[in-house]
Amino acid sequence: MAKLVSAGILAGFLMGCAGGSTAQDDTVYDPFEATNRQIHSFNKAVDEALLGPLSGAYAAVIPDEFRMLLNNGVTNLGQPNAFVNHVLQGDGDDAGNTLLRFVLNSTIGLAGLFDPAAELGVFDRPTDFGETMAVWGVPEGAYIELPILGASTVRGSVGMLVDLALDPLNYVVDEDQAKYILALRALNMLGQRHEYDDLIQILLYESADSYAAQRLSYLLNKRHAVAGETTLDDLEDPYAFE
Helix, strand or coil, rough: HHEEEEHHHHHHHHCCCCCCCCCCCCCCCCCCCHHHHHHHHHHHHHHHHHHHHHHHHHHHHHHHHHHHHHHHHHHHHHHHHHHHHHHHCCCCHHHHHHHHHHHHHHHHCCCCCCHHHHCCCCCCCCCCEEEEEEEECCCCEEEECCCCEEEEEHHHHHHHHHHHHHHHHHHHHHHHHHHHHHHHHHHHHHHHHHHHHHHHHHHCCCCCCHHHHHHHHHHHHHHHHHHCCCCCCHHCCCCCCC
């Protein structure tokens, strides 16, 4: 769940901010806008009163190096689920890349705390079941803002639920280990909130209409991802724009 919270809170702020893409479909289907705006106001209040201050306190106490190691480890935990989705999408290249990355970082990288795969040119290629359904031809449906989880669509929301069921990690860890993983993901969420604080301030608190800005940036980035174009997630790869 922490993974979903992290992705949801940051999605509207971070997605769609990368340049270099060609998809320009900015059409919006938002029949639930009135309700969505109420939920957006709630999410914004939660961020202002809770997530923002907590992330600042966390960053003040935890050194940058530790936060980087934690982010590496949490990212590595998501590789098995990404592998499954790449396979379901029929993308053998990204599936192989993801599997190799997971093996390298889980072994040489000491359970994913370090990222030797990136040093070897094997970069993260994140995906999810929402993108899998898009590859299968399922339309994105209406835009939805979920409480706490943030920006999504009907397709994306279903995808989040399926990802929870599909994640191979669920079937190899016991209950106690799952609690530790949940705690690590929650801490990493705070670290990511702090890392992107400047951008969040601009989009969420300085934008004339933060709801519309979040909605459009989320939709554009997800459409870029489905089209196989460069998104913010690709910026770990220094060759992403070449």
